[in-house]
Amino acid sequence: MAHNIAVIGGDGIGPDVTAEAIKVVRAAGVDITTTEFDLGGQRYLRDGEILSDATLDELRAFDCILLGAVGTPDVPPGVIERGLLLKMRFDLDLYINQRPFVGTAPGGTEPHDFVVIRENTEGPYVGEGGSLRTGTPHEVATQGSYNTRMGVERCVRYAFELAQSRPRKHLTLVHKTNVLQFAGGLWERTFNEVAVEFPEVDTAYNHVDAACIFFVQDPHRYDVIVTDNLFGDILTDLGGAVSGGIGLASSANLNPTRTAPSMFEPVHGSAPDIVGQNKANPTAAILSAALMLDFLREGAAAERIRAACDDPVTGSTTDVGDAIAARVRS
Numbered sequence: 001m002a003h004n005i006a007v008i009g010g011d012g013i014g015p016d017v018t019a020e021a022i023k024v025v026r027a028a029g030v031d032i033t034t035t036e037f038d039l040g041g042q043r044y045l046r047d048g049e050i051l052s053d054a055t056l057d058e059l060r061a062f063d064c065i066l067l068g069a070v071g072t073p074d075v076p077p078g079v080i081e082r083g084l085l086l087k088m089r090f091d092l093d094l095y096i097n098q099r100p101f102v103g104t105a106p107g108g109t110e111p112h113d114f115v116v117i118r119e120n121t122e123g124p125y126v127g128e129g130g131s132l133r134t135g136t137p138h139e140v141a142t143q144g145s146y147n148t149r150m151g152v153e154r155c156v157r158y159a160f161e162l163a164q165s166r167p168r169k170h171l172t173l174v175h176k177t178n179v180l181q182f183a184g185g186l187w188e189r190t191f192n193e194v195a196v197e198f199p200e201v202d203t204a205y206n207h208v209d210a211a212c213i214f215f216v217q218d219p220h221r222y223d224v225i226v227t228d229n230l231f232g233d234i235l236t237d238l239g240g241a242v243s244g245g246i247g248l249a250s251s252a253n254l255n256p257t258r259t260a261p262s263m264f265e266p267v268h269g270s271a272p273d274i275v276g277q278n279k280a281n282p283t284a285a286i287l288s289a290a291l292m293l294d295f296l297r298e299g300a301a302a303e304r305i306r307a308a309c310d311d312p313v314t315g316s317t318t319d320v321g322d323a324i325a326a327r328v329r330s
Contacts, residue, residue: 002031003296006062006261010040012270013280013317014068020282020321021066021289024308027325028301030293035062041072041080041270050083056091060260064292067265068285072272086125092260094253095121095151096158098291099236099267103243105219114222115162116239118232119155120253122146123183125229147183147228152190158256159226160198170223171195172204174211174231187228211235215242240267250287252295264292278316283309286324304328 007022009015025032037055044050059065065088070080088094097118104111128144156173163171173191177184188205195203206214208231214221215238227235240249249267266284274280287309293302308327313320 002033003063003298004061005032005034005292006037006059006065007034007068008037008039008065008070009068010070010270011042011072012069012272012275014040014070014270016068016278016317017266017280017282017285018066018068020317020324021285023321024286024305024325024328025289025293025301027328028293028298028304030296030298030301034066039084040070041075044080044083045072045074050080051087056087059088060092062261063296064261065263066285066289066292067263069266069268069270071270082127088263089120089253092263093121093255093257094260094263095119095154096252096254096256097232097236098162098252098254099239099249100291101219101239101243101249103248105216105242108219110220112219112222112243114219114239115166115224116232116236117155117159117162117224117226118236119151119227119229120232121229122148122151123229145180145183145228145230147186149186149190152187152228153194156187156191156194156226159224160194160201163201163224164198166223168223169200170202170204172206172211172222172225174206174208174225174227174235176208176231177205178207183228191226208235212238215239219243236267247281248284248287250284250291252288252291254295262292262295264288264295278318280317282317282321283313283324286321 007018009018097120099116102113124143124145126146128146129142131141133139159171163169175184175187177188219242240246247268251265251267253263255262266288268284290302290305305328308324313323
């Protein structure tokens with residue numbers, strides 16, 4: 001079955017790593033057609049466009065979106081993040097951010113294998129708030145956290161379903177209920193109510209600060225974690241650091257209802273300092289493409305790609321892509 005993929009190479013090393021990811025997907029024998037979209041910081045600097053409604057409508061027609069990286073030092077912080085990444089998450093209803101972590105923590109001897117499910121369309125990232133008397137000694141800034149029962153429940157339910165499908169069948173809620181009583185209370189009540197429907201899944205709760213310690217000292221305690229948008233953003237970067245480095249971390253921004261295309265991207269940035277040097281490690285982009293294949297119900301090919309990435313490959317960007325593609329073919 002052919003799959004129609006939108007490719008946003010973006011900025012910096014993004015186009016290079018997505019090219020290697022596409023190479024590996026094709027080496028796995030998956031039939032894909034790709035269409036390139038020129039979006040990101042460089043496009044914004046060139047003509048002022050970030051993501052028009054017309055382009056967003058074009059993206060809706062694809063099966064999935066593969067994103068490389070966006071951002072350039074010449075664009076102020078927040079412009080591309082809100083105008084492109086968050087706009088796609090919100091408008092395409094990519095309400096699940098799924099990040100798997102398989103690796104060995106620094107100083108550890110046994111590999112861990114856990115998944116973080118981050119709510120992807122609510123929390124502080126909605127942008128509720130504002131400022132008064134900006135730039136003066138009397139400046140006031142507020143930033144709200146927007147949480148709905150619908151948004152929390154669909155995320156929690158997805159996490160329970162995932163935990164039930166895994167061998168350990170364990171799910172941990174991470175929040176800060178002792179201080180964030182309103183948002184945390186909604187998450188905790190929803191979690192406990194949905195848990196009744198999944199009697200085979202064992203559950204636990206950690207405050208987010210405790211989870212940060214456990215990620216470093218004892219990541220093996222985790223199987224599936226579910227948390228809100230902000231805590232999930234922070235925890236998943238830490239998860240990358242204890243699983244071989246952020247440069248190997250993959251992610252999926254999912255619309256599980258499939259009413260719009262899901263988006264897959266490596267967690268690393270655009271690395272403008274090494275652009276054009278063929279130095280970027282494309283493994284995270286390749287593993288993100290494997291997550292895309294899972295979603296496209298090409299699980300066998302996805303597993304072959306993950307297996308091909310198990311042993312690290314050294315060399316240039318294209319060297320690594322060629323080596324992983326050769327492993328997949330064999």
